Amino acid sequence: MFDAVARRYDLTNTVLSFGQDRRWRRRTRQALGLGPGEWVLDVAAGTAVSTAELARSGARAVASDFSLGMLTAGSRRPGRRQLPFVAADALHLPFADASFDAVTISFGLRNVADVPAALAEFARVTRPGGRLVVCEFSTPVLAGFRQLYLNYLMRALPWIARRVASNPDAYVYLAESIRLWPDQRALAAQLGQAGWTDVQWRNLTGGVVALHRAVRPAG
Numbered sequence: 001m002f003d004a005v006a007r008r009y010d011l012t013n014t015v016l017s018f019g020q021d022r023r024w025r026r027r028t029r030q031a032l033g034l035g036p037g038e039w040v041l042d043v044a045a046g047t048a049v050s051t052a053e054l055a056r057s058g059a060r061a062v063a064s065d066f067s068l069g070m071l072t073a074g075s076r077r078p079g080r081r082q083l084p085f086v087a088a089d090a091l092h093l094p095f096a097d098a099s100f101d102a103v104t105i106s107f108g109l110r111n112v113a114d115v116p117a118a119l120a121e122f123a124r125v126t127r128p129g130g131r132l133v134v135c136e137f138s139t140p141v142l143a144g145f146r147q148l149y150l151n152y153l154m155r156a157l158p159w160i161a162r163r164v165a166s167n168p169d170a171y172v173y174l175a176e177s178i179r180l181w182p183d184q185r186a187l188a189a190q191l192g193q194a195g196w197t198d199v200q201w202r203n204l205t206g207g208v209v210a211l212h213r214a215v216r217p218a219g
């Protein structure tokens with residue numbers, strides 16, 4: 001499915017999110033608190049639009065994804081060619097234990113077939129004391145806004161996607177997967193169950209997106 005949307009993926013996101021995607025990516029980078037020279041793994045990086053933002057911190061950012069179509073589209077974009085691109089399944093990452101200072105996943109965890117297994121795999125490749133930030137669609141906090149947003153998601157978004165996206169059906173899936181995804185508290189509980197500690201979240205755009213931050217326990 002992602003191979004089929006790769007060509008116009010970045011543009012479609014920006015149109016459907018009214019340009020908010022750039023701010024969400026910037027906030028993800030800030031939540032990671034990356035220092036120059038640190039190693040950060042961007043799982044389910046797609047076209048590496050999320051990875052390019054991480055690299056602005058001076059950290060060494062690695063883009064990994066299992067869609068060769070997305071990775072190829074990203075590797076052709078100006079400003080991303082110098083990034084390391086790794087074809088990898090989030091459930092079986094080809095990296096040694098504790099090899100990254102931080103791991104992050106933006107708009108990807110919802111798509112992974114086995115979320116608890118992925119969260120455990122992220123912990124395996126993160127060094128003790130290292131950080132995880134999950135940037136994902138979530139549940140708007142205010143009831144009125146939530147209703148408005150759900151109408152947009154289920155009605156307007158598929159209509160717009162038919163006019164912009166290279167595979168509009170994928171965006172019907174997008175709307176449904178967002179609606180069925182756990183809310184902020186439930187996702188925080190899943191992170192805790194996978195062994196992550198100090199779990200916190202922050203809402204962006206009224207809870208349309210949430211950033212969950214957690215730490216891999218030392219020792």
Ligand SMILES: C[S@@+](CC[C@H](N)C(=O)[O-])C[C@H]1O[C@@H](n2cnc3c(N)ncnc32)[C@H](O)[C@@H]1O
Pocket residue numbers: 002043044045046047048049050064065066067070088089090091105106107108111112113
């Ligand atoms: C919505 S895109 C997000 C891309 C990028 N992180 C961003 O912020 O725009 C979701 C990505 O998750 C990837 N994905 C889904 N399941 C995966 C898995 N098990 N392993 C690796 N990548 C996966 C898809 O190939 C797709 O590129």
